[in-house]
Amino acid sequence: MTTSPRVFVGFVLAAGLWFLSSSATAGTPDLPKDSYKKAAEADLAFLKQRLTELAKIEAAKEKVKDSQAKPAIGISMLLAVYADALGDGALRTDALKVAEAVIAKDYKGALELAKKMTVKPANATGKGDLPKLASFEKDKVKYLEHAMTLFRNKTILETPGGLHIQQDIRDLIRKDEPAKLDPAQVEILAVRAAVITEYATHYPNAKVKGKKDWEKWSKESVDFSKQITAEAAKGAKADEKKLRELLFNLNKRCNDCHFTYRDDE
Numbered sequence: 020m021t022t023s024p025r026v027f028v029g030f031v032l033a034a035g036l037w038f039l040s041s042s043a044t045a046g047t048p049d050l051p052k053d054s055y056k057k058a059a060e061a062d063l064a065f066l067k068q069r070l071t072e073l074a075k076i077e078a079a080k081e082k083v084k085d086s087q088a089k090p091a092i093g094i095s096m097l098l099a100v101y102a103d104a105l106g107d108g109a110l111r112t113d114a115l116k117v118a119e120a121v122i123a124k125d126y127k128g129a130l131e132l133a134k135k136m137t138v139k140p141a142n143a144t145g146k147g148d149l150p151k152l153a154s155f156e157k158d159k160v161k162y163l164e165h166a167m168t169l170f171r172n173k174t175i176l177e178t179p180g181g182l183h184i185q186q187d188i189r190d191l192i193r194k195d196e197p198a199k200l201d202p203a204q205v206e207i208l209a210v211r212a213a214v215i216t217e218y219a220t221h222y223p224n225a226k227v228k229g230k231k232d233w234e235k236w237s238k239e240s241v242d243f244s245k246q247i248t249a250e251a252a253k254g255a256k257a258d259e260k261k262l263r264e265l266l267f268n269l270n271k272r273c274n275d276c277h278f279t280y281r282d283d284e
């Protein structure tokens with residue numbers, strides 16, 4: 020369906036859905052291409068590992084739980100975003116196909132496709148819109164759930180269910196004996212966090228009714244993640260104190276939003 024943007028924005032404003040009206044031009048976070056490339060390589064590896072495990076569970080004739088499949092779908096959404104920023108059309112298309120295959124519980128098919136995927140940045144970039152999944156368009160809050168689940172720490176078989184981001188951030192900002200900071204790892208963590216919270220910006224949950232704070236917390240999360248990416252990308256020259264401060268601020272936005280809008284905490 021195509022609706023003219025002006026009509027769409029008018030409708031949205033009339034409905035008081037402020038968060039959509041301000042996202043008409045927004046989308047893929049503006050991050051250095053090189054950082055996107057590193058995240059794409061790391062997350063393609065994560066996807067393959069994850070799908071290998073799901074296929075193993077399936078081959079053992081056990082039931083794959085939703086919580087086990089969700090990160091594979093979420094990581095494919097992220098890969099499609101990175102691919103768009105990198106101008107890698109094939110990766111974008113295949114990442115969305117993998118997500119749909121996992122949604123359809125075809126883990127073997129998803130794994131076979133994922134094994135053929137590679138990261139090949141082009142000079143141009145894509146359209147900059149967040150990629151959509153046909154299966155999620157009816158119930159859009161699914162984008163949020165599948166993105167957020169990547170922050171989780173829990174382990175499924177040998178691989179973490181999510182990307183262990185929530186715990187990594189907490190370890191890095193701990194007052195007593197904070198974890199050692201590796202800029203290369205923090206750079207990838209921040210690219211992932213930027214894209215995940217960008218999805219949050221566009222897809223609030225049902226509890227949000229015209230409240231400005233959702234937009235504030237999600238946009239500031241994207242913003243801090245961008246600043247963290249830029250600083251961490253300096254590698255050995257990155258300012259560690261600054262990075263920990265930025266991570267502290269990011270963590271605060273996570274908590275602020277969860278306190279108000281998350282059901283299960």
Ligand code: HEC
Binds near residue numbers: 163164234240
């Ligand atoms: C703008 C609001 C908002 C921000 C910002 C936000 N979250 Fe969330 N988060 C949510 C909501 C809402 C849920 C519940 C989603 C659901 O499952 O329906 C959630 C769920 C989660 C979950 C559980 C996922 C699961 O599978 O059960 C984790 C972990 C999480 N968030 C971590 C983070 C971290 C870490 C940050 C910051 C880097 C963050 N979130 C930022 C709103 C937010």
